[in-house]
Amino acid sequence: MAKASSPQVTPQDSKDKSNKASVAIEVKPLMGNEAIARGVWEAGVRVASAYPGTPSTEILENVAHYPEQDIEAEWATNEKVALDVAIGASFAGERAFAAMKHVGLNVASDALMSMTYIGVNGGLVIVVCDDPGIHSSQNEQDTRLFARLAMVPVLEPSDAQEALDFIKHGYEISEQFDTPVIVRSTTRLSHTRSLVRIGERISQPTKGFVDNIAKNVMIPSHARISHPRLIEREQKLGDYFNTSELNRWEPGKTEYGIITCGISYSYVKEVAEDASVLKLGASYPLAEDLISKFCESVDRVIVIEELEPVIEETVRKLGFKVEGKSLFSREGEFSPSVVRSGLAQAGLLPASESTPGLAPQPLARPPVLCSGCPHTSAYMALRSIDARVAGDIGCYTLAAIEPLKAIHTCVAMGSSIGNAVGMYKTGNETRPIVATIGDSTFIHGGIPPLIDAVYNQANITVLLLDNHTTAMTGGQDHAGTGKNLRGKKTERVDFESLIKAIGVKWVRKADSYNLGNFYKCLQDATRYKGVSVIISDRPCVLDPVKIKGKAFEVRAESCVGCQSCMNLGCPAISWSGELHDGHNKVKISALDCMGCSLCAQTCPSDAIHLPSET
Amino acid sequence: MLNKTKAAFEIRDYIREDLFPHFMCPGCGHGIAMRALLWAIHDLNIDKDKLAIVSGIGCSGRVGAYIDANTFHTTHGRPLTFATGLKLARPDLQVIVITGDGDCLAIGGNHLIHACRRNLDITCLMLNNETYGMTGGQVSPTTTRDRYTTTTPEGNYEPVFDACELAQGAGAGFVGREITLQTPSLKSLIQQGIAHPGFSFLEVISDCTEVYGRKNDLGESPQMVLSQKSEFRSDSYGMIADEVFQPRNVKTGVLHKSDRPEYAEAYQQRITDRVKK
Amino acid sequence: MSSVLNLQGNHACALAAIAAGCRFYAGYPITPSSEVAERMSLELPAVDGIFIQMEDEIASMGAVIGASLGGAKTMTATSGPGFSLKQEHLGYAAATEVPCVIINVMRGGPSTGMPTRPAQGDVMQARWGTHGDHPIIVLTPWSVEEVYEQTMRAFDLSEALRIPVVVLIDEVIGHLVESVDMARFKAVKPVERKWADSKKQGFQPYAITEDFVPPMPRPGDGYRTHTTGLTHAESGFPTQDPETGQRVISRLLDKLEHHNKLVESVEQTDCEDAEVVIVAFGITARAAQSAIALLQKAGIKAGLFRPITLWPFPDQSYASATRNARLVLVPEMNAGQLIVEIERYQKDGTSVVGLNRYDGEAIAPQQIVNKVKEVLQNA
Amino acid sequence: MSEIQIRFSGSGGQGLQLAAKILASALALEGRSISMSQSYEPTSRGGLSRSDLVVDSSAGYPLVTEIDYLIILDQLAVENSTGMIKSGAAVIVDNERVDAPPPGEHKTSTLPLVQTAREVGNIRAANVVSLGAIVGISNICAQKSLLQAIHDTVPSRFVDLNLEAFKRGYALVSANREEDPHLTAVS
Amino acid sequence: MTTAAIKPLKKAQKQTQKVQRPRNVLIVGVGGQGVIMVSKVLATLCQKQGFEVKQSEVHGMAKRGGAVFSHVRFGETVYSPTIPEGEADVLLALEWAEGMRWMPYLRQQSGTFIADTQHIVPPFACRNRTRGAQSGYVSETIETVMSHVDNSFAMDAMGIAEQLGVVKAANTVLLGALSTALDFDPEAWKSVISMFVPEKTIETNIRAFDAGRDWALGFDRESELRNLTDTHSLQQEGLAEVKVDRSIVEITEEWCKSCDICVKFCPERCLVLNDKLIVEMAEPERCTGCRMCEWLCPDFAIAVRTPDQISQ
Missing domain, CATH: 3.40.50.920 (Rossmann fold)
Structure with missing residues (x-):
C-alpha cells in the first residue's frame, strides 16, 4: 500500500477554526443527550419534536429546559408524527429538529424517504440513537444503512462535545445542501457525561414559507425530477466530506492505520494512542478520497466500527485490503477491552495477560416489574385464563419472562393488535387471543390496528394497560395523560370514547389491583365474540409521581412458605431466612413495598397484612 | 393438646373413603372448608371416636357424612339444637356443627343467637355460599345485593346479614371469618375456634360455583375462589393516592374473642352453689 | 312418714321421669305444661342431670334428640302449639330411632285456643303430626298416679324400642292434685337402652335384628356411625334404592307390631x-x-x-x-x-x-x- | 267416708289455689284422699279463678259436680258455680265483693272476709280467712292439722300472718253462730 | 471545530505528577440506590480539581431493580468513557452482589474494593420453592473477598448512617470511605457533596462523610479478618441442614371433578387437565411440594407427599 502524502486536514487546523467559530463561555459536564439538546438550542432551532425511546429520551426532555419563546418542544404521538412536525416547521422556514431511537426511524422512515427528495427550507436535523448491545430495544439495527437508503448525510460524534458541535454543523450542511441530516448517537455516547464547552444560541432569521410546488409536493412528475438531484447531492456531500474538519486524520505510526467513527474512536485512542487514526465524523456519504489517501499512508488498514461494516466495505470497494469485522464483532457494543483484544488478535498489540483473580459467578439481576406495578396482576390473570398473548413494547414486555411468563410475542411498537388479528385469522388458535398494549404505545401505533380488528371482525381481546404514563422510558407524558412535555395541562385522550368510536362494542374499565374482579373481567372479555377491549385503569406507582402506600408485612407465624407471592416477581419480597416445613418463608422490604396489596390478595395463608392491623 | 411427634396430616385418615367421590359439585368451596376442618382436628389431636359432627340440611349438611367420626345429619336449621343437647349430655365429646348460611341464619337464626348467648363449648362452622344451593339457588340472608337467584329474578333487594357481627352481638365467645382460598389460615382459625372454651362461630366464605356462580356469571371455580380475597378483604387495599379500588368491607381472621363463662361450666357452678346451700 | 303424697299431675310426670332415669330435659314454657319444666329444673341437678330451657319448642326437641344420641334418657314437655312445633323433630326421632319422651299436656285449639282450658284435641296430631309413615307410641294416663306410672313406662318403652313416646295428658290431669301412694313405684326397675357391643368394623347401626330393634352405637365407643333423617340403609347412610328403602322402612314400622304385647295397655x-x-x-x-x-x-x-x-x-x-x-x-x-x-x-x-x-x-x-x-x- | 266437694272461687290473685292446697295438705295429714283441680284464666291477676277439692271421692271422678262447700270472694265467680251447688250446701260469700250471692236451696253466709284480712294486715290473706271460716263451719279437718298445713305450705315469713288470718276466719264463724242459725246446722 | 481531547483547564500542581494515566473508579449498585448521584459527586469533584472527566452509565433499567453501574474516569486526558476490564482503580459497590459482579474489573493487586455489605436480593434469587432450596444470591462472603483482595473494605454503610440517624445518607458514608482511596482534600469532597444534597441535610451529610472516612481510616484488616473467621464458623454450625427433596403429587383420578382450581392456583403451573378433563401432573420437575393444589382441591383428589412420607 503506497503511503499518502501528509493529510490536508490536520487536527490542529480544525481546532483553530472551531475556536474562532464559537466563543466558549463555559465548560460543563454534560451527558451526550444533554449536549445534543444544547446544540439544538444553540443552533437556533425553533421546533423540536420526538417520541420517547431509550436511549434518546433525554434529548427532548432537555430541549424542554430551554425557554419556550426560543424553542417549541413537544412529545409527538409517534416518531413519524415527530418527523412530520419537524418537516412542517422546515417548510415554514425555521430550523427544525426531531429525535428518536433507531427503531423509531423505522416508523418515521416513510416521511424521511420523501423528505430526502424534497430537501429543506429551514434546516432539518434528525438525531437517531442506536443501541449497540441492545440495552433497551428489540434489535440493534445500524442507522447508517438506513441513511444510505435515504441518501441523507450522517454525522457521528464521538463524545459530548462533538455531539453539540455536530448538531450545529448538521444544520449548516442541511441548509447548504438542501437535505435532512441525521446525527447518529449510540447508547454509550448518549449516556456518557463529559466536559463540554457550551456557547450561546444563534438565532436564525426566519425564511418564511417558500412556495415551490415542484419542490414541496412529491407527485411522480416532481419526484422524477428530484431523484437525479438527490444523486447529485450525494456526490457533492462526498466531496464536501473529503475536506471537512468533521473527518480528522491523526498521524501516528505507519505500520497500521485505524479508520473509526463515533464512540469507537475513544476506545481506539485509549488502547492505541500512537497509531495513525482516521476518525470519520461523517459516516455517510463517506469521504472516499480522504480514505484512499489514508489507506495509502499506512501498511495495514484496520476499520473499527460498531455493528455493520459500512466503512469497511467502502474501503474494500475502493480497492484496499482491509481488516474489520474479521477482528471486531458485527454485533454488540465495543469497549476498550474489545478493541484491545481485536488489535491483539491482529498482532498489533501484545495480548493482555489475563491473571484471573476473584471471579464470582455473577448474580442474575434482570430488570423486573416494579413493586406495586399494576401490570403484574394483569398478566397473572392472563396467565390464568391461558390466553395466547400478543405483547407489545413497554415495561410490560418484562411479563414475558419468569415468573409471569404471560406474553408469547412481541414485535414492535403497536404490533400486538395486528399480530392478534393475524393469529385469529388463521383459525389455528384454540386459546383466547389477547393483545396487550400500553397507553402510550396504543396512541403510538395501536389505533390503526384496532380499527383493522374491528373492521375485519376479528375475535380478539385487547388489554389496554393504561398506567397514565410512558413508563419504560422513565415516565414521559403523552396524549393520554393530559399534560404536555413542559408539564402543562392539555387535552387528554378519552380511551373509552375513542375505542367505542372505532366501533368496539365491548369496552370495560377494570382495576388490575382487584385481582378477582380483573380476572373475571378478562374472562368475560375473552368470551365475547368480537373485539373486546379492557382498559386497565391503574396508574404507574413511580411516574409521574411516586404512589407509595403503607408497606405490608409478613406475619412469620402464618407464612407457610408456599411462596405464592413470589409469582408476582415483586422486588420487595424475598426470603426471610426462616423455614416452614423446609420451605423458605418470605419477608417484605418496607422500603420497597408500595402497598399495592397484590401479595396480600394472593397469600393463601393470610400471612400478609398492613402493620396497623392487630 | 398439641402433640409434636404426631404424624403429618393425611386426610384419608379422617374421611369415609368408600363414599367418595363426594356429592358436591365441581369447585364447591365446601370441600376445601372440610379439608381445613379435618386438618385442624388433626393438629389438635382430637380422637375421631370423640368427635361429633352435627350438620343441618343443605349442601353444608351433607359434608358431615364424609367425615369418619360420629356424624349427625339433622334437620333444617336445627343442628345447633341437637349439638346443644349432645354437648350437654356428653361433655367429653368434641362437638362441631357444620351449617350453611340459610340453615344457620334463616331457618336456624333463632338457634344461632341463643347458642351464641349461652356460649356452650360448641364450634359452629358456617359455610357461607350466599345461597340455597341444594334447592336450586334461592335467595339467602347473605346473598349479595342485586345478585340473581331463582327467587330474586330481578336481583336481590333485601339487606344482608353480617353473620359474624350478629354472632358477636349475640354473645359468642369466639367469632372469626375466613375464605377458603386461605386454607392454612382457615385451618388455623378453625383450630383456634375449636380450642376456645365456649361457643365459636366461624364463617367460611365458600363458593357455590355451579348454581349461584352460574346464575350470576361469577366465573368458573378458580375465579370465584380468587374473588373471595379481593372482594372480601377490607385491608387488601393499601392507601393509594389515585384510588379506584374499593373492595367490600368484610373482615377476615379472628374478629372477636372473649372469656365469657362457658355455659356448661357456669351451669355446674350454679348447681354446685345450690347444692351447697 | 306416709308414702302418700298430694301430687300434681305435671309434677308426677317430672318425678316419674327422674325415677325412670331421665337425665336431660329441654323445654320451652307453655301453659298448661310449664310445671313439668319447673319441677325438672329443680330435680335434675340433684341427680347430675341437665335442665335447659331452650329458645323454642323446636330447639327443645332438637336438644332432647341430641342428648339422647349422646346416650341420655331425655324428655320434653309441651302443649298444643309447642307440640305442633316439635313434629318435625318427632319425625326425625322416629326415623333415626332415637329414644325420647314427649309430654303433651293438651289444651284447647286450634291455634292458641284456650291455653288454660282442658281439651283432648291432639289425638290425631299425636299419631300423625309429623309427615310420612312413622312409628309412635302414645300413652294416656287418667290420674296423677297413672301419670307417674305411664311416664315411667314411656321411658321404658322408648328406650327398649327406640321409638319416641308421647304421653298425652289433658289439662285437667296435668293440673290435678291427687293423693298418690308412692310405695308401689319404689321397686320399679327402669329399662335400659340396648347399646351396641359388637365388632366395630363394618358395624351396621340399623341392622335387622331378631327383635327389630338394632342396638344403638354410643358416640365415643368407637363405632363412628352416621345418623341421618334421610331414608338410610342398614349402614346408616342415605339410600335411594327402592328395594332398600322399602325394606328399612318396613322394619321401622314392623317394630311396633312385633312388640305389640309390650306396648299395648x-x-x-x-x-x-x-x-x-x-x-x-x-x-x-x-x-x-x-x-x-x-x-x-x-x-x-x-x-x-x-x-x-x-x-x-x-x-x-x-x-x-x-x-x-x-x-x-x-x-x-x-x-x-x-x-x-x-x-x-x-x-x-x-x-x-x-x-x-x-x-x-x-x-x-x-x-x-x-x-x-x-x-x-x-x- | 262420704265424698265432699269444696270450691274456693273468686278472681285471680286472691290465693284460691293456695287455700285449696292448704286444706288438701291438712286432709292428707289426716290420711284423707283428695283430688284438687283448678281453673283460671290466662292472666295472673283478675279473671275468674277457682280451685276445687274432691275429698274421698266415691266414684273416682276428680272434679266437682255437686258442691258441698263454696267460698266466693268475688261477684265474678258467682255465675260459674250456679247450678252445681248441692241443695243444703254451705256458701260463704264476702260481704264487700259479692253483691248477689247465687240463688238456690243452700245456706248462704255473708262474711267480712276481705275486711278481716285487711285487719290482719294483708288483704291477700282473705283466702286463709275463708279457710278458717270453712273449717269452722264444716269441721272437715282438725284445726291442728290445718295449722300444721299452713306451716308446711306457706313461706315462713308469712306463717304468722296466715295463722292469724285462719284464727280470725275461724272466729268469724263462731261469732256469727248465734246470729245465723244455718251455721250451726252443719255438722 | 473538534478537539482530540480537552486539556485540563486548571491544573492541580501536586497531583499532576501522580496522575500519569487516567484514574478509574467504577461505581456499581442496584437501581434506586443512588449510584448516579455518587458518581456525579465524584465527577464534579474531579472536574473542579482540573481534570478531564468522563462518566458513563447505563440506567435505563434503574427503576426496575436492575444492575446499575457508572464508570468515572479522570486524568489529564481521558478517551474511553468506559473502564477496561481489570483496570478499575477503585470499585465502589453499593450492594454486595453487584460488587461481586464487577470484581473482574478491579485492578489486580493495587485496586481498592469498597463495598456496602447490604444484600438486595432480587426476586429471581428466591425463585426456588423446593424444600430446602438455597438462595440464588452470590455465595462469596466478606471473608472470601478479603482474603483475595488486599485493599478491601466491607462496610455496613447503612448501619453507620443509621447510627447517625440519617438512613438516607448511607451513600455519603460510602463517599467518605471512597475519599480515603483518592488523593483529594476532604474539604473539597465536602464542598462538592454540599452542592448535591438538599440544603437542610448538608450538615448531616458532612457528618456521614466524616463517619465513613473515619471508619475506612481506622479499618484494621487483620483483626477484621479474625473476627470474620470466628463469626463465619459460628454461622456454619448454626445452619440447619434441610434435606432438599422432591415431593410427589398423588392424584386420585376417580375423585377429580375437573374444577380446574389446582391448575389455576399452582404457583409453578405444573398441573393441567388432560383430555379427559382430569388433573394431571404435566411438569413434575417443576413441582416444589408447596401443597397449594392439595389444600384447594375440594374433592381431596390430590395429595402431596414428601419422600419420607412415601417410604413410611
Missing part, C-alpha cells in the same frame, strides 16, 4: 256383657267411670273401655271388649277424633256415637249418662 270395666261400651281416656274416662256406676244403677249394662296406650290403637282388645255392645259411646273433648279410629272397627249392628265437647270444660259424668239414655231411647 288397656283397662276394661264391665265390658264382658256390656250393651253399652264407653270408650274414653284421660279425664273423660274418669267421667265415664262415674257415669257407668250411675247407668248400672239405672239398670243399663254399661262398661268402660279405656285405651291407656292410645297409639298404636289396641284394636284387638277393643274388638273383644265390644263384641256384645249395641252401643259404643265415644265421649271426647274434641269434635270427634278417636271416634274416627273406632269407626274403622265398627261391626254391623253396633252404633258408634260420639259425645263431643270443645268449650274448654271437661265432660261431666251426668252428660255421659244423659247421652247414653238419649241414644238408647231413640234407638
